Amino acid sequence: MSKTNPGNFFEDFTLGQVIEHATPRTVTDGDRALYGALYPTRFAVPSSAAFAASVGLDPAPVEELIAFHIAFGKTVPDVSLNAVANLGYAECRFHRPIVAGDTLSTRSEVIGLKENSNGKTGVVYVRSTATDQDGAVALEWARWVMVHKRDHAAPAPERVVPELAKVVPVEDLVIPKGLDFTDYDFAAAGEPHRFDDYEVGERIDHVDGVTLSEAEHMMATRLWQNTAKVHFNVEARPDGNRLIYGGHVISMARALSFNGLANAQLIAAINGGSHTAPAFAGDTVYAWSEVLDKAETSAPGVGALRLRLVATKGRDESMTLRGDDGKYAPGVLLDLDYWALVPR
Template sequence: MSGTSAGKTNAGNFFEDFTVGQVIEHATPRTITEGDRALYQALYPTRFALPSSAEFARSVGLAQHPVEELIGFHVAFGKTVPDVSLNAVANLGYAECRFHQPVAPGDTLRTSSEVIGLKQNSNGKTGVVYVRSTATNQRGEVAIDWCRWVMVHKRDTDAPTPETVVPDLKDALDAQDLKIPAGLDFTAYDQAAAGEQHRLGDYEVGEKIDHVDGVTLTDPEHMLATRLWQNTAKVHFNAEARPDGNRLIYGGHVISMARALSFNGLANAQLIAAINAGAHTSPAFAGDTVYAWSEVLDKAETAAPGVGAMRLRLVATKGRDESMTLRGEDGKYADGVLLDLDYWVLVPA
């Protein structure tokens, strides 16, 4: 077209545009509102008492009524997409994610990322980019930080292959690494309001919990959710971005759906303290029905009064798997597994 200038638009970064040690300041700070809370509750079947009730939050010692941790995570994550994963094939995994403090309406998050690793794939057409991202609030305090790795297209397949650098990331954070919100106190915890009586001591390491309920994914809902987080990845919106013509559902949408479904059996898992690791093991598309189950991996006491920590594996599946099988005999993820998320939650002790 006559008079146009491609130099003023953003085509996103390709694999060869990244260098280890590069720091990217992501655009568009985002203020969290009560509208985010309401729309999140409309999108996902979440019923956890603490983010649902300001009175419940006050009763457990929190000065402000926080939103769900995953709202902050999705917003902070969305900031990174135009610079890190606009040209991604897929987001591959997460590690070392800590929620340093609750995010409440009125907080403004902005995000920066450091490139901590690069590995070109053998096909020469794509590579894996590892970043450590940090979201800070309006006071300059760290709200959330995490690592993730994403497979990104190369712009030029003849571009030089960078030196392979794969960061050494923790398999899991220790319980003492968790940040407990200031003032949190579960000694007067209202089990009736929470909807469940099971406390830390009622769960056993190795126990599996079938969350029973399922939700069928739709294109309008997942695209609305992804736009809410200002996530601009093409594969979620543009039917021409994938050879099969399907819009890939944002992995975070599946995480939030599975977390919400986990209420049935884990209603007292009020706060997410950390995400140790996460893998989107298969793509999800509109029409898939998501179910979830959890496995208790570890338990620990914390210094906060009445507050325990429980490490869980949250598994989302396409179709219900009553056998709750994560991997087959060959060691590969079982058919239908969409998400394998290892995370810490705070529960009444």
């Protein structure tokens, strides 16, 4: 009997199946340092322990996306090892800031299945929950991924596509305990723009670009213990290219958004996201944002901006999301809708 794990194929999933993912992963300050080496991030809260303490967060949290990538990586061997591509996210909430020393464990429940018309692949919908060392929920999200079938002749399961909320309601956002932006240091943060300076419908060109490299994207993906074959093995795709992990593009775009959104300090929720086109080493990523909504919160001095973050291959000064045909414009790599906490 083989002792190795070939990963699950589409026909291995069943509706309601619950998967406990190995292995727990402890967050360290090394993750913070490596994240800063991989992405041009400069947000003050995860960068400065003194700044974080000044707004009520002590010890200083790591970037929310570090926690997301670690928790997501746990799911890969069981959910997407044999994936064609990760397709999207919804209903992601960060329940509390993650700090060095926290240990994350992840479990997933299969909430939907849909075989594709080609009979060779299918879409698996899962809801994943990451808990900390005390069993408290740290973050949760839903995602859907296209997975290969092992046996193309295997019968299709009953088609179940879950209804997922398009937006996490602002009243369901979890504001970190003690967060207080009343005495926010705008000079230290890097920009003067606050909640009232942003208008719904406004678009912000983040200007800067970063060319993706083969070594960096594989290092990042290994850092999160994401073992998906398509990111490492040139034999895993017919075109012989290693696919850039979608989370790498998310983190790159988020880091680039500092220029224009430096005070969008904390991600409270990800409403939805789509990887609209593949990215490969050599592509140069740019980003722009659109303000979709604004809301006040109960925390002192804290407002919430609902933002659309768009990553593109090559800079698009026109900031075009979709063409006249309703399809994503050429060059769009990522369409991410999220809530960020900003000073009022």
